[in-house]
């Protein structure tokens with residue numbers, strides 16, 4: 001079965017062709033870093049416009065690279081949410097148009113569940129397992145039990161891990177995306193130089209919190225006069241590489257500690273780590289170390305499958321093909337905010 005995946009939930013325009021949910025024939029990602037970097041974060045309106053400009057050529061490239069034509073496709077899978085609604089609507093509308101014009105069935109899928117599929121594309125997802133999705137928009141622990149709706153063990157109460165890294169990078173003037181920029185700046189830095197908090201450290205929870213960490217960095221930099229107008233007074237007590245290393249270490253500590261606690265709580269031996277932050281080399285190294293000591297296995301997809309891509313969307317579409325629809329004209333996108341509100345309402349009614 002040949003599936004075309006389309007993903008435009010945030011700032012990457014992506015299309016991929018995947019056979020039978022596992023074999024990647026093409027995986028094209030057009031990132032918009034050049035567009036958003038001067039602003040230190042994503043400008044939603046600009047992201048949607050860029051998606052619109054490039055989606056046609058990205059889909060064509062994905063088909064060409066896979067050696068496929070539209071008539072060869074059995075299914076189109078598209079991200080319907082969560083994400084930036086303006087961005088989502090571009091991919092969704094494109095996919096709807098394609099499906100309506102050709103009669104190819106369309107399956108709308110969830111972006112976060114898409115991330116959870118990436119190990120399927122990298123040799124197989126272990127079950128049962130704990131999965132950590134850590135990206136720019138999400139930081140959530142799941143219990144993978146082989147069903148289509150893995151249960152949430154814990155999630156962030158405020159910012160996502162990647163969002164915290166992006167904001168820290170913006171404060172330090174290192175550009176967007178912040179995760180790789182902080183990682184680069186942190187090389188040879190002293191991770192102990194700046195004492196930063198690890199929110200919820202001692203508490204018995206599988207939830208996360210990053211906003212206090214972000215604020216601590218802001219307060220420190222402000223106190224040191226770092227944000228003074230040009231010429232900036234950059235009389236910091238230690239070099240910026242130490243600040244980047246200290247911040248990265250704090251984020252990694254939090255992610256690692258919660259993941260280990262989840263494994264212990266569920267008495268499981270497999271940990272899957274996905275999402276953009278899973279590219280981070282310090283986190284990979286720390287978890288590899290702990291896995292040897294603790295007798296568990298840690299699974300990371302290759303870096304290119306950690307950040308947003310459409311191969312994971314096609315893989316999820318394959319799994320969820322029974323929900324494909326033939327007349328998708330009324331399909332709508334859903335935002336991150338809508339998902340959070342829906343979850344909160346569910347919690348309140350079940351409390």
Ligand code: KG4
Nearest residue numbers: 135136137162177178179276277280307308
């Ligand atoms: O999964 P993703 O592409 O998009 C979302 O679903 O949000 O993740 C993007 C996030 C950004 O916050 C980016 O700064 C972070 O992943 N990221 C990293 C690294 N590469 C990307 N964070 C830490 N270290 C990296 N090497």
Ligand code: ZN
Nearest residue numbers: 115135307308
């Ligand atoms: Zn993502």
